[in-house]
Amino acid sequence: QVQLVESGGGLVQVGGSLRLSCVASGSIFSINAMGWYRQAPGKQRELVAVIIRGGRTNYADSVKGRFTISRDTAKNTVYLQMNSLKPEDTAVYYCAADPANVMSVWNQRDMEYGGKGTLVTVSS
Secondary structure (H helix, E strand, C coil), X not given: CEEEEEECCEEEECCCCEEEEXXXXXXXXXXXXXXXEEECCCCCCEEEEEEECCCCEEECCCCCCCEEEEEEHHHCEEEEEECCCCHHHCEEEEEEEECCCXXXXXXXXXXXXXXXXXXXXXXX
């Protein structure tokens, strides 16, 4: 089992920035990919960003150019730097991890492990 704990959410104004962090523990040797989902009220969950072993990244079109995912393997931590935030970025953000290391996998299924989420609210 893998446990994921997110932090860094909060209230920010439009155009502002936040950095989310997620620390993984447990059977971390099994993890190759880490990512972030988000779910806004009344909307479907969206896979926002993924980073796989080797450093390749992928982003949802809605956040490209504004969000950056990074990973500190030594600290078992993944980060999501969010810049130029918009009201539509308001959501609960969930950290995720998976043993797979191929981007196309998560077009067909969710990542295997997930955290409890951290709320990001962008106010106008």
